[in-house]
Amino acid sequence: MSKAIDFYFDFSSPYGYFASTRIDDLAAEYERKVNWHPLLLGAVFKTTGGVPLPMVPLKGEYAYRDFERTARFHGIPFRRPANFPLATQLAARAMLWVREQHGEAKAVEFAKAVYRAYFVDGVNIADTDAIASIAAAQGLDAASVIDGANSAPVKERLKGDVEAAMARGVFGSPFVIVDGEPFWGFDRFDQLEALLKDGKI
Amino acid sequence: MSKAIDFYFDFSSPYGYFASTRIDDLAAEYERKVNWHPLLLGAVFKTTGGVPLPMVPLKGEYAYRDFERTARFHGIPFRRPANFPLATQLAARAMLWVREQHGEAKAVEFAKAVYRAYFVDGVNIADTDAIASIAAAQGLDAASVIDGANSAPVKERLKGDVEAAMARGVFGSPFVIVDGEPFWGFDRFDQLEALLKDGKI
DSSP: OOOOEEEEEOTTOHHHHHHHTTHHHHHHHTTOOEEEEEOOHHHHHHHHOOOOGGGSTTHHHHHHHHHHHHHHHHTOOOOOOSSOSOOOHHHHHHHHHHHHHHOHHHHHHHHHHHHHHHHTSOOOTTSHHHHHHHHHHTTOOHHHHHHHHTSHHHHHHHHHHHHHHHHTTOOSSSEEEETTEEEESGGGHHHHHHHHHHSOO | OOOOEEEEEOTTOHHHHHHHTTHHHHHHHTTOOEEEEEOOHHHHHHHHOOOOGGGSTTHHHHHHHHHHHHHHHHTOOOOOOSSOSOOOHHHHHHHHHHHHHHOHHHHHHHHHHHHHHHHTSOOOTTSHHHHHHHHHHTTOOHHHHHHHHTSHHHHHHHHHHHHHHHHTTOOSSSEEEETTEEEESGGGHHHHHHHHHHSOO
């Protein structure tokens, strides 16, 4: 089997969410595995000087329109969240803890549920109770997930993961690396697919 | 005939160049006219706090790779210019003067020649002699083009055009507005085409 696809995303990123609805099917089509890596864009932006799109003059209004139009264009359910962007440390750490305790498949299921809660159901995923509810709905023990997410080793793990991602050149969400080739943005999935299909691009 | 497509671009923008190789054919397919508007991203970035892509940590290296890969993917001739980015006032003003004196078709021909010189032939288009040569190769009187480009009314016109673009929400290159719908980026040409085809998106 060929090398895995590394998929980096921030839970507060609409384009990361769009990518999360497609990456597994795309990978499966070309017999690839996907490794899901939650990111903290806030930490990345400290290095790149980046600013969340909606806070940039002129770009902000366009960004909201593009989120909704891109969702329609690709047939992805989307509702503009009231709280946007928001802190995603808790969600990211909870995902790492779920992976550690229950494996990759369960962690990915949890991640998809978090994204859906935020970008479809309007849930404030920065809220501890919200993450607990999502965990419970996934058949996980909510209290353990929250405790685990807030534990020192998981916090350190996430910090290390984000640093490792930046060391590989990751600076946005979604960001995909496959066979050493980096792709930034859901709008590069056409080029990503070309690489998977042809082995080069 | 339906309303024209407004196409905004900076002569130093690779994605603007890619878009310039496609916009006229795309418009023709849906019986639309294109109005070409040269922009000065430097002036726009003063408002948005934007920075040229290659100067952003992490993003910079990726940007060059993405320029080349996107060109290959779409089959567009491209060679990374030695001087990048560079000042595009002279090229933009020259285009406005050519339009004033010789009409839209000649101005668009000139614009395409400037883009090709920069992104295919490696010409430094910030240089007065280079713009003069391009003008001459287009059958224009080089000295008149340079004098016209440096005249006060043309300078004022470009300043006003850039301000008018920003007032419409334009903040990047390429930027297309059609039937009131804004599209930022060559990677939104799929959505632009959907609007032209279906009348909505």
